[in-house]
Amino acid sequence: MKRRNFLTLFAAPSLLSNSPQTGARGQLTVIHRGRPRAFCGPLAGSGTISLPAVKKAGGISIEAALAKRRSIRSYTGGALTLAEVGQLLWAAQGVTSTDGKRTAPSAMHRYPLEIAVVAQDVDGLANGAYRYLPAKHSLEQLTASLPETRLLKGATPQAQVHSAPAVFVIAAVYERMGQGARNRTWTDYEAGLASENLLLEAVGLGLGAVVTGGVDATRVREAVKLNGNEEVIVVIPVGHPAG
Numbered sequence: 570m571k572r573r574n575f576l577t578l579f580a581a582p583s584l585l586s587n588s589p590q591t592g593a594r595g596q597l598t599v600i601h602r603g604r605p606r607a608f609c610g611p612l613a614g615s616g617t618i619s620l621p622a623v624k625k626a627g628g629i630s631i632e633a634a635l636a637k638r639r640s641i642r643s644y645t646g647g648a649l650t651l652a653e654v655g656q657l658l659w660a661a662q663g664v665t666s667t668d669g670k671r672t673a674p675s676a677m678h679r680y681p682l683e684i685a686v687v688a689q690d691v692d693g694l695a696n697g698a699y700r701y702l703p704a705k706h707s708l709e710q711l712t713a714s715l716p717e718t719r720l721l722k723g724a725t726p727q728a729q730v731h732s733a734p735a736v737f738v739i740a741a742v743y744e745r746m747g748q749g750a751r752n753r754t755w756t757d758y759e760a761g762l763a764s765e766n767l768l769l770e771a772v773g774l775g776l777g778a779v780v781t782g783g784v785d786a787t788r789v790r791e792a793v794k795l796n797g798n799e800e801v802i803v804v805i806p807v808g809h810p811a812g
């Protein structure tokens with residue numbers, strides 16, 4: 570086994586428990602595709618990776634983002650940064666008020682959505698799946714993967730899911746909204762609101778994305794180790810647009 574793979578497989582749990590292997594900022598540098606990269610982002614507390622502060626100004630106008638948004642399925646192969654991943658997660662479900670309200674509205678402020686990200690080529694983040702923790706603007710690792718493997722390989726044949734540097738998983742715990750079809754509709758509606766936020770943020774960052782509903786939802790859930798009552802609704806691969 571290559572040394573890089575060995576590190577990827579065995580370093581993650583110890584990093585997440587703040588072991589002495591972590592550097593001063595909770596980082597270990599490995600070489601991936603010839604580039605030095607932090608194995609893990611800064612650790613915010615036990616088992617969480619804090620995301621860089623979000624930008625709340627700059628970028629392009631809402632109107633320009635709306636006019637420019639298009640489903641993008643081909644990517645250059647360039648990595649995303651941890652800041653870009655954090656910005657996209659914040660756009661989808663970030664907390665924007667002291668009483669916990671978020672970027673997207675929620676019926677009866679029940680917040681049934683759970684967002685995960687599959688990192689396939691993100692500078693500062695080891696490959697694997699992570700749950701977004703809105704209240705801490707942090708990530709919690711769900712599972713690790715080797716740089717060459719694709720966690721979602723068995724979940725869809727659609728190439729954009731495997732070629733994107735990051736894939737966002739939009740899931741929900743439907744029970745949080747309450748029982749019945751109407752509550753389920755509202756939850757799905759919220760998934761759409763959060764998804765559009767993420768899509769527009771991608772445009773603002775000069776990135777491309779596509780809502781991909783054609784996935785085996787159960788396989789996605791199992792692959793990313795969402796082990797609660799989450800149900801996967803769609804995935805959204807994001808990358809640098811090719812062409």
Ligand SMILES: Cc1cc2nc3c(=O)[nH]c(=O)nc-3n(C[C@H](O)[C@H](O)[C@H](O)COP(=O)(O)O)c2cc1C
Binds near residue numbers: 638803
């Ligand atoms: C719920 C939903 C599911 C979708 N699923 C897929 C998909 O599985 N694969 C895909 O390539 N595009 C998918 N799309 C993207 C649509 O094909 C795309 O939005 C449509 O062609 C319009 O193009 P535009 O997004 O560039 O405006 C999906 C869009 C939505 C809203």
